[in-house]
Amino acid sequence: MMNGRAIRAIVRKDLKVVLQSKAVLIPLIMVPLILLVIIPAVGGLLLANTDPSSPAITDFRRETGAFFDNLPGTINDRLQQYDSEVQRITYVVFNLYFPAMYLLLPTMVANVIAADSFAGEKERKTLEALIYTPTTDRELYVAKLISPWLAGVGVGWIGYIAFALIVTLTTWSLMGGVFVFDLAWLLLILWVTPAAAGIGLGAMVLVSSRVSTFQEAYQLGGVVVVPVLLLLFGQLGGVVYFSPLVAFVVGAILWAITVALIVYGARTFHRGELMARL
Amino acid sequence: MTSQAIQTQGLTRRFGATTAVDHLSLTVETGEIFGFLGHNGAGKTTTVRLLNGVLGADGGDIRVLGLDPAADGPKLRARTGVLTETPSLDERLSAVDNLTIYADLYAVPTGEVNGRVNGILETFGLAERGREKVGGYSKGMKQRLALARAFLHQPDLLFLDEPTAGLDPVATQEVHDMILHVSREEGRTVFLCTHNLVEAQRLCHRVAVMEQGQMVAVGTPRELAHTIGADMRFTLEIAPDQVETARAAVIPLAAVSAVETTDAELTLTVNDREAVPDLLAALQAAHVRVYAVIPQQTSLEDIYMALHRRKGQA
Ligand SMILES: Nc1ncnc2c1ncn2[C@@H]1O[C@H](COP(=O)(O)OP(=O)(O)OP(=O)(O)O)[C@@H](O)[C@H]1O
Numbered sequence: 001m002m003n004g005r006a007i008r009a010i011v012r013k014d015l016k017v018v019l020q021s022k023a024v025l026i027p028l029i030m031v032p033l034i035l036l037v038i039i040p041a042v043g044g045l046l047l048a049n050t051d052p053s054s055p056a057i058t059d060f061r062r063e064t065g066a067f068f069d070n071l072p073g074t075i076n077d078r079l080q081q082y083d084s085e086v087q088r089i090t091y092v093v094f095n096l097y098f099p100a101m102y103l104l105l106p107t108m109v110a111n112v113i114a115a116d117s118f119a120g121e122k123e124r125k126t127l128e129a130l131i132y133t134p135t136t137d138r139e140l141y142v143a144k145l146i147s148p149w150l151a152g153v154g155v156g157w158i159g160y161i162a163f164a165l166i167v168t169l170t171t172w173s174l175m176g177g178v179f180v181f182d183l184a185w186l187l188l189i190l191w192v193t194p195a196a197a198g199i200g201l202g203a204m205v206l207v208s209s210r211v212s213t214f215q216e217a218y219q220l221g222g223v224v225v226v227p228v229l230l231l232l233f234g235q236l237g238g239v240v241y242f243s244p245l246v247a248f249v250v251g252a253i254l255w256a257i258t259v260a261l262i263v264y265g266a267r268t269f270h271r272g273e274l275m276a277r278l
Numbered sequence: 279m280t281s282q283a284i285q286t287q288g289l290t291r292r293f294g295a296t297t298a299v300d301h302l303s304l305t306v307e308t309g310e311i312f313g314f315l316g317h318n319g320a321g322k323t324t325t326v327r328l329l330n331g332v333l334g335a336d337g338g339d340i341r342v343l344g345l346d347p348a349a350d351g352p353k354l355r356a357r358t359g360v361l362t363e364t365p366s367l368d369e370r371l372s373a374v375d376n377l378t379i380y381a382d383l384y385a386v387p388t389g390e391v392n393g394r395v396n397g398i399l400e401t402f403g404l405a406e407r408g409r410e411k412v413g414g415y416s417k418g419m420k421q422r423l424a425l426a427r428a429f430l431h432q433p434d435l436l437f438l439d440e441p442t443a444g445l446d447p448v449a450t451q452e453v454h455d456m457i458l459h460v461s462r463e464e465g466r467t468v469f470l471c472t473h474n475l476v477e478a479q480r481l482c483h484r485v486a487v488m489e490q491g492q493m494v495a496v497g498t499p500r501e502l503a504h505t506i507g508a509d510m511r512f513t514l515e516i517a518p519d520q521v522e523t524a525r526a527a528v529i530p531l532a533a534v535s536a537v538e539t540t541d542a543e544l545t546l547t548v549n550d551r552e553a554v555p556d557l558l559a560a561l562q563a564a565h566v567r568v569y570a571v572i573p574q575q576t577s578l579e580d581i582y583m584a585l586h587r588r589k590g591q592a
Pocket residue numbers: 275276277278293296297298316317318319320321322323324325363473
C-alpha cells in the first residue's frame with residue numbers, strides 16, 4: 001500500500017515550486033503559445049483571407065503536386081468533400097503538419113519539469129530533507145514522476161483545446177466548421193499525449209543520476225528525447241499523416257519505451273544511493 | 279520497550295578508500311541529550327544518515343528505537359526528526375507551505391495540521407513572516423524554520439546536525455533553549471552533532487568524541503576529564519595591586535603550565551592536584567592575600583586537546 005497523502009504532498013510541492021521559477025515557466029508558456037496559438041492563428045487568418053483564384057494557390061498546388069497526389073486514400077476521400085483548393089490546403093496544413101508539432105509539447109513540458117524536480121531539487125539542496133521523510137523508496141519515486149507527467153498531459157490538453165478553438169475561429173469563413181477533430185485526433189489526445197509526456201519523463205529518469213543541475217538535466221534530457229521523436233515523426237520531412245492506425249501504433253511504441261524507462265528507473269532508485277551522491 | 283534509543287555495534291561505512299564510520303559501537307539512552315563531537319570529516323553526518331536508514335552500512339548492527347533502520351526505515355523515520363546540516367528548505371515556498379508539506383509527509387493528523395503549523399511558527403518566532411518566501415529569510419530564521427520542521431511531528435528522537443553553525447550568539451542561545459525545552463519538558467531524546475565544545479558542555483548529558491570515523495572517548499564531560507586526566511584549572515581572587523606579584527610567585531613552580539591574569543584574578547592551570555597546596559604556600563610567602571579559590575571545570579576543549587596530544591604521541 002502506498003501512502004497517498006505523502007505522494008500528494010510531494011506532487012503539490014513540486015508543482016508549486018515549478019510555478020515559482022521563471023527558468024521553467026517561460027519555456028512552458030512561450031513554446032505552447034507560439035506553436036499552438038500564434039502560428040495557427042496567423043496561418044488560419046492568412047488562409048481564410050486568401051483569394052481562391054490567386055496565383056499563390058495555383059503555384060503552391062503545382063509545387064506540392066506529388067505530395068497531394070500521394071496522400072493515403074482515407075485523407076483523399078476527406079479532401080474530395082471540399083470545393084476549393086484553399087480549403088484542401090487548409091485541411092492538410094492543420095491535420096498533417098500540426099499533430100507532430102503538437103506532440104512535442106507534452107514531451108518538452110514533462111522533460112523540463114522533471115529536470116526541475118529531479119536535478120533542481122538536488123541543486124537547491126532540498127532533496128536531503130525529503131530523503132529523511134518516512135516515505136518508502138517506491139513512494140518517493142512515484143511522487144517524483146507524477147507532477148511532470150500531469151503537467152505534460154495538462155499542457156497538452158489545454159494546448160489542444162486552444163489550438164482547435166483558434167483554428168476553427170480563424171478559418172470559420174473558409175471551412176464553416178470544426179475540421180481538426182476526428183478519431184485520429186482523439187487517439188492523439190487520449191492515447192499518444194500521455195505517452196509523449198511519459199517519454200519526456202523517462203528520458204529524465206535515465207539522465208537524472210548523471211547530472212547535478214537543472215540546466216544539465218534539461219539539456220541532456222533533450223539529447224535523449226529529440227532523436228526518439230525525430231525517428232518517429234521525422235520520416236516524411238516532418239509530416240506524418242496520423243491515421244487512427246498510425247496514431248495507435250505511435251502511441252504504443254511511445255508507451256513501450258516509457259514503461260521500459262520507468263521500470264528501469266524504479267529498479268535503480270534507492271535513497272541510499274541518492275544520499276551518497278548528494 | 280528498551281530504554282536505549284540508539285544502539286550500534288561495529289557500525290562501518292566506507293566511501294571508496296575513506297572509512298567515514300569505522301566500527302562504531304555506541305549506546306544512547308532514552309531521554310538524554312547525547313553530544314556527538316568531532317572535527318570536519320570525523321563522520322558525524324554519515325552516522326546520522328546510517329542511523330536513519332537513508333544510507334546503507336557496510337557492516338555492523340544498528341537498533342534505533344528498537345527498529346533496524348535498513349529493514350524498517352519508513353517506520354523508524356516516522357518517529358525521528360532530523361535537522362540536516364544545510365537547512366534543506368524550499369526557498370521558493372513560504373514557511374507555512376514548507377511546514378504543511380512536511381506535516382503531510384510525517385502524517386500529522388489532518389485536523390491538527392493548521393494548528394500545529396501556526397503554533398510552531400509562533401514558538402519559533404516566525405509567525406509574522408510565515409507567509410513570506412523562505413528565500414528572503416536570514417540565516418538564523420532559516421535555521422529556526424528547519425528546526426521547527428524537525429520538531430513538527432513531535433518525534434521521539436531528534437537528530438540535530440550542527441544546529442547553531444553560523445548563528446549569532448542570540449540566535450544560538452535561542453536554539454539552545456529550544457533543545458533544552460524539548461529534552462526537559464517533553465522528554466525527547468536528542469542526538470546532537472557539533473564541533474562546538476561549549477555547546478556540548480552546556481547541553482549534553484554525555485558526549486562521544488569522534489576522530490576519523492572512530493569513537494575515541496565517551497562519557498559525561500566530567501568523566502572524560504577524569505579518564506583523560508586532563509589538566510586542572512582554578513581561579514584565584516586577589517587584590518588588584520598584587521596581580522603582578524602573584525604572577526611572579528607562581529610562574530617558577532614546575533606544576534604550573536599556564537597563567538592567565540585579569541585585573542583582580544589569576545587563572546592557573548596545573549597538571550597535578552598536589553601542586554595546589556604548594557602553590558598557595560608560595561603565594562603566602564610572597565605576601566599575596568588570596569580571597570577565594572574557584573575551581574574551573576575541565577572544559578571539553580581541554581579534553582579534546584588532551585585527546586589530540588595523546589593521539590599525536592601515539
Ligand atoms: N557521499 C559521500 N561520498 C564520498 N565521501 C563521503 C561522502 N559522505 C561523506 N564522505 C566522507 O566521509 C568522511 C566523513 O564525512 P561526514 O560528512 O560524515 O563528516 P562530518 O563529521 O559530518 O564533517 P563536518 O563537520 O564537516 O560536517 C569524510 O572524509 C567525507 O569526505
